Amino acid sequence: MKISCKAFELELKHPFSIAKFTRTSTPLFLLKMEHEGKIGYGEASMVPYMGESYETANAFLEKVDWNRFQFPFDFATIMAYLDELAPGNPAIKAAIDIALNDLNGQLLGKPCYEIFGADPKKMPVTSFTIGIDTPEVLRKKLEDAKDFKVIKVKLGRDNDKEIIETIRSVTNVPLYVDANQGWKDRIKAIDLIYWLHEQGVVLIEQPMDKNDLDGNAWLTQRSPIPLLADEAMQRLKDLDSLKGAYHGINIKLMKSTGMYEGHQTILRARKLGMKVLIGCMSETSIATLAGAHLAPLCDWADLDGPFLTVNNPFEQPAFNDGKYILENLPGLGLKRPQSNLFS
Numbered sequence: 477m478k479i480s481c482k483a484f485e486l487e488l489k490h491p492f493s494i495a496k497f498t499r500t501s502t503p504l505f506l507l508k509m510e511h512e513g514k515i516g517y518g519e520a521s522m523v524p525y526m527g528e529s530y531e532t533a534n535a536f537l538e539k540v541d542w543n544r545f546q547f548p549f550d551f552a553t554i555m556a557y558l559d560e561l562a563p564g565n566p567a568i569k570a571a572i573d574i575a576l577n578d579l580n581g582q583l584l585g586k587p588c589y590e591i592f593g594a595d596p597k598k599m600p601v602t603s604f605t606i607g608i609d610t611p612e613v614l615r616k617k618l619e620d621a622k623d624f625k626v627i628k629v630k631l632g633r634d635n636d637k638e639i640i641e642t643i644r645s646v647t648n649v650p651l652y653v654d655a656n657q658g659w660k661d662r663i664k665a666i667d668l669i670y671w672l673h674e675q676g677v678v679l680i681e682q683p684m685d686k687n688d689l690d691g692n693a694w695l696t697q698r699s700p701i702p703l704l705a706d707e708a709m710q711r712l713k714d715l716d717s718l719k720g721a722y723h724g725i726n727i728k729l730m731k732s733t734g735m736y737e738g739h740q741t742i743l744r745a746r747k748l749g750m751k752v753l754i755g756c757m758s759e760t761s762i763a764t765l766a767g768a769h770l771a772p773l774c775d776w777a778d779l780d781g782p783f784l785t786v787n788n789p790f791e792q793p794a795f796n797d798g799k800y801i802l803e804n805l806p807g808l809g810l811k812r813p814q815s816n817l818f819s
Contacts, residue, residue: 477542480508480818483530486521486758487786490607490617502758505533506789507571508818509579511547516579517810518571519766521730521757521781526567533568536561540572549580551736558733566711566733567757573734574766574808581807588769589802592739598772601798602779603628603652608635611642618646620783625798626650626678628778632658636668640675652753652778654681657707662691666698673700679753679776681726682706693721702751712741715748724751724775730759735766742773756781761790765808768793768800789813 484504507518522528539561545554554576558569581588589596604621605628606614621627627647629639632655643651653672659665665683672680679702684691686708696703702723709718709725711732718725725745732738738754745752752774754767759781771777779800782788791811794801803809 477545478510479537479542480510481534481537482506482508482818484760484789486760486788488758489620489784489786490609490613503530504760505530505568505571506760506762506817507575509575511579512583514579514582516575516577516582516807517762517813518573518575518578518734519760519762520567520571521759521763522567523730523757526730528565528567532565533571536565536568545576547580547583549576551576555733555736567730570729570732570734570763573736574729574763577735577766578762578807578810585806587802587805588735588766588808589772592735592770592773594770594772596772596802599768599799599802600771600774600777601625602771602777602800604780604783605654605778606630606643608633608639611638614639614642615646618643621647623795623798624649624780626652628652628654628780630654630656632656637671640672640677644675648676651675651677652679652681652776653677654706655683657682657685659683660685662694666695669695669699669701677701679704679724679751681753682708689717689721696720696722699723704751704753706755712737712744715741715744715750719748719750722750724753726753726755726778727770727774728755728757729763729767730757735770738767738770739773742770751775753778755779758785760785760788761793761810762808765793765800765810768802769808771800772802789817 486502505520509516603626604624704724705722706726753776754774755778767779
């Protein structure tokens, strides 16, 4: 198996602000695997707050014995091996997993959605994310969201109502809200949740600190809107402890180490009676399509990475009427990259 790597800086269309910080780009590590004439692509989106970097990605990849990855791939064994190499590092592990899943589909001649038992006809609409900003900039960002059926709004500072009122002055589409642990007072939070319910908010991610299990459970027991664990939901092992504290979870492949564990997490959440949103970091078409192949198994999707960036090195995934279109192509169905991307 031949492995190629590429460090890549993904630039955002607008500065992206959440409750605790702002950024204008995201460092990525792109991976290319070649085996028996087929190619699989993977991606690590290393948002700063997750603690990964080009240095940590390179250090991890140097530990990997690629000869252990023999087709047909045993993903459970492979991912256990990667976890044994070093703890943490979920994004670079996700890059390996996604590339292997893409390659697996290429070698089998099947799309990933078929391998995972997902029905493209059940694809949920995906949301377009609006970061915290001034009313003027919010209105400009909303112009980019005109083709979307749902908007996701970042809240968690002291101007939450102003942000929602600004958006409602422009559009009446349903809203998802992500507080990113920004709400501290449960009484104020539940009052705001009822107000958001009146404004057409469909779900809320991570209302309070991820470590405040009691506070989030208190809100969940009283909320008219589904509350989802985001920062509190990292790996599959976290899931069982969240039942009762949230109505559901937000899965991101960069946290779950990729498609294999992401799929296992979806299956486990269903057994626990929990709702599932599949989300993303700032990503190219690679990780976006990886998430899209699992999205029909979920209740909601927030896979807007390519629409928020300006230098995606791959073609945009097929998209129409607010939904991704999964084509009957092997693997991820990724359109090939710029010819010099890995040179």
